[in-house]
Amino acid sequence: MSLLKKANMELMEGNYEKALSLYRQLKQQEPFLSTIINSNIKIAEGRLFQKTGSINEHITSNTHIINTTEENCVNNVSITEKIRVCAIIPGGIKKGEASSYIRIISPLTLGYIKHKVEFDVLEDKYNLSDIIGYNVCIVQRYAVTDYSKAVELVSFLKANNIQLIVDVDDALGNTTRHKNSQYIQNLSKIIKFLLNNAAVNWFSTEKVKNFYKSTCKKQLVIPNALDPRFWPNKFSASQNIEIKDKIKFLYMGTRTHEDDFYSLAYPAFEKLYEKYPDKFEVSVLGGVSTEKENSWLKFIKFSDKNISYYDFMKIMDKLTGYHVGIAPLVDDDFNICKTDIKFLDYLAIGILPVLSELTPYSGEKIGEYSVRVNNNRWFEELCNIIENKNLILDKLKGSRAYVWQERSIESIAIQQIQSMNYSKEIVKNSGLFDQSFYLDEYVDIAKAKVDPILHYCNFGWKENRLPSYKIDVYWYQEEYLQNSIHDINPILHYELIGKKKGYKLKPDYPKLKKKIVLKENPKRICLFAGYDKDGVIDESVIIFIKELSNYCDVYFLSDSQLQDEQIEKLKPYVKGAWAYRHGEYDFGSYKRLAKYHIGWNEIEKYDELLFVNDSSYLINSLDEVFKKMDSKETSWWGMQATKGLYATRNKPSNKFKKEILISKIKENYLKDYFQENLFDFHIGSYFLSFRKNVIKDKKFQNFINNISKQKDKKRLIMKYEIGLTKYLISSGYDFETFMDHLYPFQPVYTNNIYKMIKKGFPFFKRFFLTENHYKEKKLYTWEDELQKLRPSLDIAPIRSNVYRVADASKLYKNLNIDNYGELFTDVEFSELDKKSKVKKGVWIFPVCAYNHGFDDNTRAVFEEVKNDSKIKKIILFRSRHVNVDGTNVEILPLYSKKSQEYLLVSEFLFVKHSPVINIPFPLDDKKHKFINLWHGIPFKRIGVASLDTQSKLDSIINVHNSKCYAVISSSDIDRLAMSASFYPLKYSDIWLTGLPRHDFIIKQESDLPKELRDDICRLNRILDGRKLILYAPTFRNAQKEAYYNFSEEEKKVLYKYLEKNNLVLGIREHMADTSNSYSSQLVNSNVINMGSAKFETIEPIYRKTDLLITDYSSCFVDFMLTNKPMISFAYDYEAYREKERGTFYDLNFVFPGDICDNVEQLIESLQKYHYNGYKPNDSSYFIKKQIFHKFTDGKSSKRIVDCINQIER
Template identity: 30%
Template sequence: MGDPDAVTGDVTGDFQRRWHAFVRRWRRAEPDERSAMVDAALAGGLPPAKGRPPVPEHGVEVRCAKAVIRASGAFDEEGYARARANRVVLRSADPLTQFVTNGWRELRAPSLDFDLWWYWSEYLDPAREDVDPLLHYLLVGRQAGHLPVPPPAPEREHPRLTGGSVRRVCLFAAYDRDGLVDEYVVEYLRELARHADVYYLADGVLEPGELDKLDGVVAGAWSIPHGAYDFGSYSMLARDLVGWDTLTTYDEVVLANDSCFLLRPLDDTFAEMDTRACDWWGLQATSMEFNEDDLDDPEALLSLAEAKVTLVGPRHWSDVLYLHLSSYFLAFRRPVIDDPGFRRRLDAVVPQAEKMSVVHKYEVGISRYLIDSGFEFDTLVSDLYPFHPLYSRRFFELAARGFPLVKRNFLAENPRHVADFAQWEDWLREAVPEAPMAAILASIDRVSPHDVRARSTTVRRDRLGRPVVPNRPLAGYGFRSRSRELPKLDHWWAFPVDRRTHQLPSGSRAVLEAVRDDPSVRKVVLTRSRPIELAGENLVVESFGHLDGSEALARCGFVLLDGHPEDQFEMPMPAAWHRFVHVGGGLPIGPPRLTGAELEGEAQLAARAVASRAEALARAAAGPAPGLTGLWLTGLPRHDLVVRADLPEDLAREEAALRERLDGRRLLVFWPRPGGAAPHLDPAQLDRLADWARRHDAVVGVREPVVDRADGWTYALRSVVGVGVANRTVANGSTVLRVADAVVTDEAEEAVDFLLTGRRLLHWLPDPPQTGDSPLAACYPPDEYLPGPVTRSFDELLAALDSAFDPLGTSERDAYARAVRLAFAHTDDRNAWRLAWRMRGFA
């Protein structure tokens, strides 16, 4: 019947079958027979395989791959080890082993005679990472006539767009960490729309009503999480949402994104570039090979014509060294739009584990493909500046000469360490007096990482003219060494924000409130990217991204966490030097899910607050640490913020703002467990849920820690969600619990806190119970221990929702009372005080 993978065109599957069969034969062969097998495969290719052989052991596959590549002579070990891009990763690794295991996936060239990413994109599936392109070339490609490097570029004619109206379309990529369409984005899109039909795609889930801001501005707008950065949006727009058939009706396709602020109208930019004879263009070109760090004269310029002669053609060890056009603004004309290779590469964009892989594969990779294919490019800036002028002091020269955009992260983060950057506002106003400074500053204040911003303006030059960034935070060995030297002070308590949300956990905040005005306790609040404004007696707010913050942490005897130390800090945190106190999880409901790593994290804790004896039993059953003596029956501090009558001023404002958004309507909150995938709901079911909300004058919200997930609840319920209650919008979960009229959960521990309000907690368990690898056995299934209703189908849930806002009946009140006794040892607002008291007496 032949090879099924070959018949279906699955080049990767065909190679894997042959390769796996070869590796297994090689493993069974005697040592003196293996060389002959490798030589035969290199000469004649991999022999066919019968069936689908099992996948070999990883170590065996690595040894076999090394034997093949070494025998071929195709790996330049000396050059690979000497390449600047490889030096750090090769400090403790054999070069060939590193290439075979990881290097090819990181696009590290095996030699200058093999263009790894070009071959991968040309002959394999660039969306898959399961076949080493070099191995494929050596064992299959050579025999099939594949080329190791791009062929000579053909001669082409290059169009101008003068002599008539230009039909232009723009594909616009966006992302906003708060799920908003910023005002500067609306103005940028409005300007683009004067010159093109604009289609907008945000990677993620926008807040309800945000897309409405674009009505009448763009031709189409979507919000879809894909996790593949700007090229993921460009790809999805071109392939699926707008379509190539539509794009081919235009003279020019523009790719743009929201990483830039618009400084001036684009009329001059488009008018100038319309006169240039080219197939594609950008605003400026970039090459690490022409880098201010390596030049005798950092003010040097290279004409674009000279750059094309000297910097295009030679192969490089690292893709980032190639001359390329930056992806924040690119324009492609019909010769490129019609090219199958360009389309295939844009269609094949997929999420990458590292952002630099996106740069290498798509930004640099597509530029390289077009240049190697003979498509002529041009840039608005007629000279090549050292490396990336949009991140240097010289950008302000370009802005004064008419450059239309400025990168947001340049102004906010100063990534190339421009000295005296505290003056950037004055520099920009001088260069572009009409720049929309109010919108720029407002966006930076809301979106840009607060900790990085704080460092960006402190850069200075040393006596040799090199940039110096003072007050860098301690990390890794530096932190361990400093922490070992500094004394630990039991009256110094650290309150780090959660590393995922960058917000202070509700439990930590409650403890902070209990000791805020106590001068005997030094409170150290450690922030990350989001600013926090707090005041109190002997209270300081420090950035974890600053030396002062890491040194203060090194002194703290107690560290309060809503997680495990090394997970929260992403570096080793010796439990022998600090006392880590977990501010509490809550009654574990549903099946056990603690992993081995989580159990190891528990071992680092000195103590954990527990809500009830039932929780203490479940935690103790999970493992020996922190042990019964380390489980403090204080109640969970975060519960104080649910039940107390008066709130701190900022939390009271947060609650009032949420109630104002509801405008008198009831709030139903779906509160899934962290990481839980949403059930699939078809359009008819979503319509029924929306109809329920209308009939009950209710608003639906979703509380989950990571909103921008394609399999998340927020995205699944996006058509019915009427108000945002995720932590990016409402920082404190206690606020949501205080305002909600009903909560639906699967197995979220924090959702059980809603029992304290006396309002209905409903359970929706559409998936069969999952079993974990934890020894925890004493967990509490909601259908046995918590009041109902517990529903399993959507129809059951919808029926239960019809009475979700009704007062509790007598039997229901009894059931709720039993559940409260099970879940909470204390129902007052003194849990944080009790935990602080235990910490003071810790010995």
């Protein structure tokens, strides 16, 4: 290593004495480097001199910008190292423009962070040697104006291991407003180069980020914020607007926005003056070069045209007497990338912002504290303000707290620092991160063998992972970071700011003094959170909500897509009902109901607020619950308390055996719970009630308002379910529970639940049956136990729901945990198979390996033999419950010992994919005969013939195909295709029988299985006389990325077409599709999800469909049997045919309908069929049908059984 490099390294590491020694030595040896060396000596001397101070102090003294209010904070911090940061800013510290101060200088000169960050400003006329010794170099957007200098800077920073951060706050190059457009275009290229080569990009808005399309891996959107040090008068003043005769409007801005003012606001004010000549006046502060004289308009002059940002802020801080601030923006590419800084400035002044309704002003909070104006309605909105002066005062309520707390530069500073590589050193030195704990707690991190502290700093804190037990991160976030608009690393926040402010790492246990008596005949509101994986509202939920409606105004939100017919079931019992996917579980539904659908102002009118979810089955009236709890003096209550989680069940405080009175818990135990490493006491969140003092608590409201999606259920429980209990108790709110005792473990998930029910507990938890994570025995007796305790209880709705929503295999195991038995290993199974004897007439019917349904060809063959008593029919299910009738039928979990025992003696096994996919045990295919029924007539190439499987031929031939005894086909041509696909099977091994499930399309409705007849009845109710268009696209390997993305305009056209013609569009996505691309894209009252979760088999849908839209899915081959019209929406057919799998047939030759490659053609084709009465328009329809179908008699299943009987003879 060269002496210069070694000296530079010592300087960067903070070893200033060593660096000085080496530089002086080098100066003697290399005189030609004296300029660089002298500069570095100067830096090292300065660093050594300021080792216990901060560069910020000379910024403060030079500019008088940063006052010393924060310097009075207690400084009890022990620091071993600081991050050294420099920023290259045009004009330096004295002449830096607004964005330099707002986005860089202000946050990085906060007094709170001086003990961790040394910050210096370099002017744009910097020398590279000036940067030596810093860890981080920030470049402001205008700072480098020469491309070669940008290249030189990037190379220098990389060579010296200095992290480059580039900050950009608007879309330069996206405007023609600047006089020197060529200069701006060149500057834009330089900015893009710097962004692409930076370690971190900071952008002011998402639009700016998207405009630059940087290739940098770490890109952050850091919104602007206000620095109270620039607003000493406004920050300390109380908000006191007095409106007398005139409303005084203020406009301010730079000259690039002159057109915004004169094209939008000025004409509206001219018109306003005609209507209200003496009711208002307008002042302009900057912003225009042309001053149009007018009696209602005046211009505030600057003494210095080149006024500095600091001097400009002095003027702003002293502005008084105004009521409204306007921010018109013309709708163009430049303006949609702007920030909301004017909104913040106007709130800081204490006046109402009136803003153009464009992207910069689209935030939820912005709408709360401003008036947003459609650019075509400026005059009308200004009239409304003149006529409704109270609007100004109403809108500004709470705005001071928002602008000075939620939009604080503290959170900007922390977000900036946590993006710096060296921030991990702050976390490491904090003593709050325990590496061993982190690796023990999170096995995935240990297995990945990544640096735990690096993982925590980059990902862990965002995922709410615990760094140690020394800090309660969930509580800390709720207590101190609740109002931050940024996500902030709690350890970093504590080290930079919290410690100096005296923040606590964990909550204290206070005395529970806050309690109130409920008035007689209280008014209650209930927020009910639902979820259903199939989008169904079962009778068990309706029973619960109906009972609640006797005591509360009920509002319902489901975290799942529900059809209108499902929501209609609730209408008699609720005040409002909504359903959409948000993925934040029950607490996310509570948040949305309170914050968006009802509003806290409305909720505050009630005496009690209930949070209830559908995880419980109601087994008794709630009358006794409300009678008992109404008499309690308390602030909030629930049904029962729990100490511990399954993960903490072995903690000493969780191992108590006997019930403990809740009153004793509060007196003797609760304080100790707060001292434990992990607080795990909570009141069950499935049924909670809050009284008026809690309801009106803004911190409680913020707790609910800030609920967000969590990475897993455990973190959600810790942060919200336990977190809410912890917040309320630590805030001094007394609580009560309906059950007088605390029971061991989680009593609602153990056999203790029966004791509780005996004492009046009105619920039975679904999770107890579906999970049984405490391994309770004899759970299969649950129905008998409930019936004993509640003889009049109708069990049927509960049973129906459990068996529909539970994982069927898991439920079977949970109920029979006493004698479930361990599975044979593969080795054991193979050995047993060698010795086993096949029993004639044992037929195995495994469910689909993908959607776990018992449908398709397998189900059709079963229906053919279900009443044949000579055949032992074994149905092997996976996650979905199977309910069929028949003689000599047994239904078992695939993964069970009993199913393995039947497999060992089985004669025939009916699979729909391959033997190893449908039967995942090493069964001898020479001994047991696998009949592959497949799942459709292939249009696309499959197996050996597919283009995308050529690299896997050995596996397909030897692992999958060769194990099949026979494969079925539907026509002479299809038999050839299946022979090609299932090599090494011979042509004679391909049975020409027709597809069994096609019988369900052709047979009389009365001959169908009951479930299919029920589906047809359900479809009739949904359609209600409307015609059905079915969209059933094929599977694509790339899933979401490969499916068609409908534009908003295309959706509008499609929805309008459906509405106009009284049509329903049913969406049936492929069974292997996990992205739900179309059902999540196309959301409309005339669009219905007809996926396998809603309708297990597609054949009833075919029977009711008037027209099919597909692409090159083989479902069009099935649909030919209906003799109805179809359209191929094959937007990527060529790519699919050539690159993905290939096809057996030319689509143009065999498809009996229009082939469209864009939405415009699709709508045109739909209209044509509509006017034609939904009749096929292809004269060769029936010829094409014969290519695929030899049989149309509805007897394909019988032909397969006949083939098997011939084998046995």
